Every structure is written in C-alpha cells, then in structure tokens.
Amino acid sequence: MTRSQYALLAALVLIGVVSAFSGSYNPYFLDIAVSCGINITLAVSLNLINGYTGQFSLGHAGFMGVGAYSAAVLTTSFGAALLPLLGGQPLLLFAVALIVGGLMAALAGLIVGVPSLRLKGDYLAIVTLGFGEIIRVVLQNIDAVGGPRGLIGIPGYTTLFWAYGLAAIAVYVVWAMVNSSYGRGFLAVADDEIAAEATGINTTRYKITAFLVGAFFAGLAGGMYAHFKQYIAPQGFGFDRSIEIVVMVILGGMGNTGGVILAAVLLTVLGEWLRQFGDLRMILYSLLIIVLMILRPQGLFTWSLPRRAG
Amino acid sequence: MTELLQQLINGLALGAIYALIALGYTMVYGVLRFINFAHSDVFMVGAFSGYFLARLVPEGSVMGAILVLLGAMAICAALGMLIEKLAYRPLRGRSTLTALITAIGVSLLLQNLGQRIFGANPRSFPALFPQHQFHMGGLVISSGQIMVFVVALLLLFALRHIVLKTRIGTAMRALSFNPTAASLVGVNNDLVISFTFALGSALAAAGGILYATNYPSIDPLMGTLPGLKAFVAAVLGGIGNIAGAAVGGLVLGLVETGVVALGGSTYRDAVAFAVLILILLLRPNGLLGRSQAEKV
Numbered sequence: 001m002t003r004s005q006y007a008l009l010a011a012l013v014l015i016g017v018v019s020a021f022s023g024s025y026n027p028y029f030l031d032i033a034v035s036c037g038i039n040i041t042l043a044v045s046l047n048l049i050n051g052y053t054g055q056f057s058l059g060h061a062g063f064m065g066v067g068a069y070s071a072a073v074l075t076t077s078f079g080a081a082l083l084p085l086l087g088g089q090p091l092l093l094f095a096v097a098l099i100v101g102g103l104m105a106a107l108a109g110l111i112v113g114v115p116s117l118r119l120k121g122d123y124l125a126i127v128t129l130g131f132g133e134i135i136r137v138v139l140q141n142i143d144a145v146g147g148p149r150g151l152i153g154i155p156g157y158t159t160l161f162w163a164y165g166l167a168a169i170a171v172y173v174v175w176a177m178v179n180s181s182y183g184r185g186f187l188a189v190a191d192d193e194i195a196a197e198a199t200g201i202n203t204t205r206y207k208i209t210a211f212l213v214g215a216f217f218a219g220l221a222g223g224m225y226a227h228f229k230q231y232i233a234p235q236g237f238g239f240d241r242s243i244e245i246v247v248m249v250i251l252g253g254m255g256n257t258g259g260v261i262l263a264a265v266l267l268t269v270l271g272e273w274l275r276q277f278g279d280l281r282m283i284l285y286s287l288l289i290i291v292l293m294i295l296r297p298q299g300l301f302t303w304s305l306p307r308r309a310g
Numbered sequence: 311m312t313e314l315l316q317q318l319i320n321g322l323a324l325g326a327i328y329a330l331i332a333l334g335y336t337m338v339y340g341v342l343r344f345i346n347f348a349h350s351d352v353f354m355v356g357a358f359s360g361y362f363l364a365r366l367v368p369e370g371s372v373m374g375a376i377l378v379l380l381g382a383m384a385i386c387a388a389l390g391m392l393i394e395k396l397a398y399r400p401l402r403g404r405s406t407l408t409a410l411i412t413a414i415g416v417s418l419l420l421q422n423l424g425q426r427i428f429g430a431n432p433r434s435f436p437a438l439f440p441q442h443q444f445h446m447g448g449l450v451i452s453s454g455q456i457m458v459f460v461v462a463l464l465l466l467f468a469l470r471h472i473v474l475k476t477r478i479g480t481a482m483r484a485l486s487f488n489p490t491a492a493s494l495v496g497v498n499n500d501l502v503i504s505f506t507f508a509l510g511s512a513l514a515a516a517g518g519i520l521y522a523t524n525y526p527s528i529d530p531l532m533g534t535l536p537g538l539k540a541f542v543a544a545v546l547g548g549i550g551n552i553a554g555a556a557v558g559g560l561v562l563g564l565v566e567t568g569v570v571a572l573g574g575s576t577y578r579d580a581v582a583f584a585v586l587i588l589i590l591l592l593r594p595n596g597l598l599g600r601s602q603a604e605k606v
Contacts, residue, residue, distance in 0.1 A: 056407055115591050122345050122406055126541070127590055130583030133538075137580040239534075243414055250411055282422040289415030294400045297408045 004179075008172040012165060019160035030160065034228055036268045037163030038221050041170045043248035043264040044257060045217035048174045050246065051255035052183075053210040054190025056125040059112060059132030060218050060245045063105040065237025066135060067219025068226040069145055071101030072154045075227065077144075079155070094157040098166075098223040105219020106212050108135065113211030117204055120193075132242055139234040150233025151226075158228035166224055170217045175257055177213065186210060190255070247289055253299025262301055312448040317571045318564070323455040323524065325563020326462035330517035331540030332547070332555035333469065334390075334510030340486035340550040341506050344406045347413035348393055349514055350537015351420035352386050354530060356515025357435065357522040358428055359385045364436045375438040379461070382519055383512035390511025391504050399500070424530030435526040438519070454524045465516055466556060469509070473552060478505055486550060539566070539582040546589050548599025557597060 001009075022030060046060045074082070074097040086092040112131045116124055140148045177183045185206045188196035197203050226232045244267070252263030274281040292300070331353055338346045359382035367374030397416050401409050442453045473479040481502045484492040493499050521536060522528050543562045547554025562582060569581045589596065 056410075115587065119590055119594065122410055123545075123590060123594070125407075125410060126345065126545070127587055129538075130542075130586050134580045134583050137577060141576050243418070246411065279422070279426050282418060283426060286415045286418035286422060290397055290412055290419065293408055293412040293415065294397070297401075297404055 004172065004176055008168060011168040011172075015161055015164040015168060019164070022160045032269065032272050034158060034160055034163045035272075036265045037160070037167045038224050038228065039245075039248065039264040039268050040167040040261050041163075041217055041221040041224070042245045043252065043260045044167070044170050044174050045214045045221070046245050047249050047252070047255065047257060047260045048177070048186070049210045049214040050249050051253075051260070052174075052178050052186045052190060053207060054193075054254075055116075055207055055210060056121060057128040057211075057214070058125045058239070058242050058246060059128035059130075059135075060214070061237045061239070061241035062112075062132030062135035063108055063215040063218035064222035064225065064241070065139060065232075065234065066108045066215075067098075067101035067105040067222030068232050068237065069101075069139060069151065069222075070104040070219070071097040071223030072151050072226040072232060073145060074100055075155055075157070076151065076153060090155070090157065094155075094162075094227065097227075098220050101223035101226075102216045102219040105222065106216040108219075109211040109215025110208065112215075113208045116211075117207050129239060129242070132237075133239065136234045136238050139237070146233075148234060150231060150236075152231050154226050154230045154232065156227060156230050158224050163224055163228070166217075166220055170220075171257060171261065173213070173217070178257075187255070250297075251292060251300050253302030256299060256302050259299055259301030263299070266300075313571075316449055317567050319449065319451060319455065321564035321567030322560060323458045323563070324567055325543075325560035326458050327517050327521050327524075327559075328536070328540045328543045328563050329556045329559025330462055330465060330513045330520070331536060332543040332559045333552060334514045335541050335544040336547070336549055336552060336555040337482070337506050337510045339544070340552075341482060341489075341503050342398070342409070344398075344409040345413065345541065346398075346507075346510075347410065347537075348397075348416035348420060349510065350533035350540070351417050351424070352390055352393075352511045352533075353514040353518040353521070353537055353540075354424060354528075354533035355389055355420065356382045356386045356511075356518030357528045357532065358424070358518075358530075359515065360438070360519040360522060361433060361435055361528060364438055370437060370440050372439050375457075378438055379516060379519055382515040386511040386515035386518075387508035390507040390514075394504055394507040399503075421530055421533075428530055430530065432527045432529040435522040435528050437526075438523055452524075454520075457523060458520045461516060461520060465513060469513070469552070472509070478502065482506055535579060542582045542586040545586060546596055548596025551596065551598050554596055554598035561597075 042060065042064060046057065049055050049057045049060075075093060079093060082096070083090065083093055086096065112128060116127050116131075119127055139145065145151050178186055185196070185201045188199070188201050189203050189206045193203055222237075248264045248267050249260055251267065252260030271281075271285070274284055277284065331349070334349045334352070335346060338344070338349070360378050363378045363381045364374075367377055393416055397412055398409060401412055439457065440453065444451045444453070444456075473482060481492065481497045482505070484495070484497055485499060485502050489499060517536075517540075518533075539562060540559065543558035544555045545558070546562060547556070547558030562585060565585060566578055566581050570578050574581070
C-alpha cells in the first residue's frame with residue numbers, strides 16, 4: 001500500500017471512531033457536519049472538472065439531481081422488492097442505491113461531456129448550465145417522481161460515517177488520479193490544450209474522464225443528500241445550487257484540493273451562521289462573492305502565485 | 311392558417327422582447343468578451359422602475375407611457391454604468407471566468423436586494439396605455455403587442471444609428487475589433503465600455519417594461535429566465551453581432567411559442583437550452599457570426 005492509501009484507511013478509521021459516538025453530539029451540529037461532508041464530496045468532484053482539467057462546468061447540481069433521484073427511487077419505490085434480494089440489509093440497499101445513482105449521474109456526465117467538448121471557456125459554462133436546467137425541467141415533468149412537488153418519504157440512511165466516508169473516498173480518488181503519471185494529463189489539458197495535444201495527450205479522453213468521474217461523485221453525493229434530507233425537489237438541483245458548488249471551488253482555489261475542502265466546510269458553516277440575518281443572508285453571500293473575486297481571484301487558500309493563467 | 315399567423319404574431323412579440331435584452335448581452339460581449347450575467351436583473355430593475363414611475367404619470371396616457379419608458383431606461387443606464395464601475399472595472403484584464411463569477415455574484419446581489427426592497431411577492435404591473443384588442447379577420451392583436459413592435463423597431467433603428475453613424479459607435483466597434491489598437495488611436499476605452507453598459511442596460515429596461523405590459527406580474531426573480539433565454543438568443547445570432555442578436559431573439563421567440571402551441575408548455579423553459587446546445591454543436595459561431603481561427 002502507498003502512503004495515500006494508508007492516509008485513506010486512517011481517515012476512514014478516524015471517521016468510524018468519531019461517528020461511533022454520533023449519538024452523543026448535538027443534533028443541530030451533527031446536521032451541519034453531515035452537510036459539510038456532502039458538500040466536500042460535491043466540491044472536490046467539481047474541482048476535478050473545473051480546477052484540475054480547466055473545463056468550466058456550471059451544471060454540477062444537475063448531476064447531483066440525477067444521482068439523488070435515481071438513488072431515492074431505488075430505495076423508495078423498489079426498496080421493498082430489492083431488500084429481500086440483498087439479504088434484508090437496508091445499508092446494503094443504500095450502498096447499491098448510491099452506486100446506481102452515481103452511475104446514472106456518470107451517464108449524464110458522458111451525455112453532457114461528449115458534445116460539450118467542442119466548446120471552451122464561457123461557452124462551455126453556458127452549455128453545462130443549459131444541461132443542468134434541462135435536467136431540472138425534465139425531473140419536474142416526470143410525474144412518477146412527484147414532478148414539481150418533489151419526492152417524499154425517503155429513508156434517512158445517511159449518517160456521519162457515510163457522508164464522511166464518501167468524502168474521504170472522493171478526495172482520495174481525485175488526489176490519486178491527479179497525482180499519478182496518467183493524471184498529469186488533466187493538468188496539461190488545463191494549462192494549455194493545444195500544447196497538450198501537440199505532445200500526444202488525448203485531450204478529449206481526459207476531458208470525458210474528468211466529466212465522468214466528477215459526475216459520478218456528484219451523483220453519489222446526491223444520493224447521500226436525498227437520504228439525509230429525506231425529501232428532494234427539482235428546484236433543489238437548479239442553477240443556484242450549481243453556483244454554490246462553483247463558489248466553493250473558486251474560493252478554495254481551482255485545483256487545490258485542500259483549499260476546496262476548507263472552502264466547502266467554511267461556506268456550509270457560514271451559510272448556517274448567516275441564517276440569523278434572515279433575508280440579508282443572500283445579500284451578504286453575493287457581496288462576499290464579488291469582493292473575493294476582486295481581491296483574491298486565486299482563492300482564499302492559495303498562497304503561491306497562480307499556477308496558471310487564463 | 312389563422313392559428314399559424316396568430317402564433318407567428320405572438321412569437322414575434324415575445325421574440326422582439328428577447329431581442330432587446332439580447333442586444334445588451336451581445337454589446338457587452340463585443341467590448342469586454344464576457345457574459346454579463348447581471349444583465350437579466352437589470353431587466354428586472356427596469357420593470358420595477360416602470361412600476362414605480364407609472365404612479366407619477368396619469369394612467370392610460372400615451373405621453374405618460376413614453377415618459378415612464380424613458381425614465382426607466384435612464385435609471386437602468388445609470389445602474390449599468392455603476393455595476394461596470396464597481397464590480398467589473400477592477401477585474402479588467404483578468405480571466406473571463408473571474409468576471410463570469412463576479413457577474414453571477416452581482417446578479418445574486420440584485421435579486422436579493424430586490425427581494426429585500428420590493429418584497430418577494432409578485433406585483434401586478436399597471437396598464438401604461440389604453441388596453442385594446444384589435445380583431446383582424448380572426449387574428450387578435452393586443453395593444454401591448456403593437457407597443458412591443460413599435461418600441462422595439464424604434465430602438466433597433468436608434469441603436470443602428472448610434473453604432474454605425476456616431477463617433478462613440480465607431481469607437482465601440484473599434485474597441486470590439488481590437489482594444490489595444492483602439493486605445494492607441496485615442497479611443498477612451500473606459501468611457502466607451504461605460505457607454506456600452508449604459509446603452510445595453512437602457513435596452514434591457516425597455517425590454518423589462520414591454521415584458522411587464524404583456525405579462526403583467528413582476529417579481530425580483532422575474533429576470534432570470536427571460537435573461538437566460540435572451541442570452542441564448544445572442545449566442546444563436548452570433549454573440550458580439552448586433553444584427554445577430556435581433557435575429558436570434560425573433561427566432562427564439564418563434565420557436566418557444568411554437569413549442570407551446572404544439573402542447574409542450576411544461577417544456578417551454580427547456581426549449582431555449584436545447585436550441586442553445588444544438589446551435590453550439592452545429593454552428594458555434596451563431597447564425598450570423600463569422601468563425602475565427604485560433605492563434606497559437
């Protein structure tokens with residue numbers, strides 16, 4: 001085993017120990033902690049697309065929505081039929097539902113990724129935004145999953161352990177991918193696509209891989225979110241949510257996994273803390289985005305000079 | 311046949327509004343090469359300015375309606391210049407994605423300030439001029455739709471004159487062609503960019519009022535969807551291309567009305583994005599755009 005694999009194992013053990021006592025924590029803080037875990041997964045997976053590969057995607061919430069709905073339909077509508085097949089283990093059912101949700105989201109990522117690859121920069125951003133909105137409208141029009149009313153009665157399987165276990169795996173996978181000799185291709189695509197192509201890197205393949213893996217983890221996080229909130233509605237996976245995840249990535253610093261994790265936690269906690277200001281919350285939030293973009297466009301937690309321009 | 315003509319009129323009226331908003335996106339893209347996400351909320355502010363200004367003029371008079379329109383356009387022009395100066399000017403020369411995120415921040419700020427100041431509940435927009443339905447051989451045209459056509463056409467010709475025949479319009483075109491060269495020959499880039507924002511925002515305000523007279527329910531989040539669709543219209547026509555924005559707006563209005571008429575009204579908001587994706591895949595430079603070779 002390599003050092004990073006030991007780190008993943010240690011993190012999982014630590015999460016297991018910490019969550020073993022979750023019964024004695026303040027439920028309000030526990031709630032925020034689980035949200036943080038889910039947001040870390042979302043931000044880190046988007047960071048693979050936006051940060052490391054430099055493909056600006058504004059549709060991450062759409063992938064999350066596909067995962068959330070797929071997993072939730074599996075545990076609610078098909079739960080009773082599937083449970084006996086899985087030995088009556090609800091957690092096994094949850095795991096299967098999460099993975100199916102992730103795979104469905106990855107499929108959506110493939111569908112979005114392949115045609116979008118011809119586009120760059122803000123065009124790509126707009127197309128991914130469009131795909132995200134299309135996913136939302138389609139979800140709204142499927143009556144079997146509640147249409148605009150949303151899906152209720154999802155079992156609350158998500159615990160601290162599941163949320164952070166997934167986050168640890170997402171961080172590990174993205175980190176291991178990017179820091180392998182294969183994964184340098186992602187950075188090359190982000191740095192200079194034409195130069196990367198000239199040195200024999202299959203840029204198309206790297207971009208599709210980034211979209212696939214990013215969407216897969218977004219789908220997993222969506223399933224986790226569905227079984228945490230126990231209620232999902234199409235509006236929850238719209239443009240606003242995508243922006244929230246993008247802001248986490250930008251604030252943390254594009255292509256800076258540690259920073260993105262910190263930013264995800266910081267923004268989730270900040271969002272909760274700002275609730276006391278009522279409707280001033282979003283005003284402060286949007287002002288924060290503007291001021292940060294003007295003062296620290298490289299991200300709060302990136303101290304060295306920006307590694308790349310553009 | 312009558313049905314088809316009727317839908318054509320409805321589609322063109324909707325499309326003319328999209329065209330007015332799309333012009334703002336396309337002009338800003340022309341000079342700054344970035345998508346001004348906050349444009350859709352300037353459109354919202356335009357509608358609200360009209361709502362409050364309408365209280366100051368006698369109801370149902372044409373002169374009053376014109377004053378309201380001009381007043382709202384002036385307010386939004388000032389707002390557009392203010393946004394540019396405070397939020398976008400410090401970012402000049404940075405990556406477009408930084409500007410894009412800032413624009414999204416400005417958009418969120420305007421929406422939430424709107425909700426704080428105007429309240430989140432929809433308000434009904436007053437009738438600015440005498441409401442009348444004209445019947446012509448089975449076709450129904452409302453006075454609101456006629457107003458849309460007249461105002462949109464007048465503004466388009468005014469814009470065409472400004473861009474093609476005036477000094478500042480020439481400067482705008484020079485800037486969008488090459489900013490460095492433009493400043494070398496004495497164009498004041500800051501001034502021209504400021505003017506572009508004022509012009510685009512004024513058109514958005516006109517679009518907002520026309521939209522509100524035809525769909526008389528306004529709320530602080532009303533700008534998002536028309537704004538996104540107008541952006542699609544700008545891309546459809548070829549972003550940065552002024553005639554393209556007008557054509558794109560009309561085409562998009564027709565397509566959307568057509569889909570609704572065919573019974574797909576729950577999908578009307580997805581149509582614009584489907585059109586966008588198709589056009590970017592088939593003709594990424596838009597209907598009237600020219601392709602540019604990439605220099606390495």
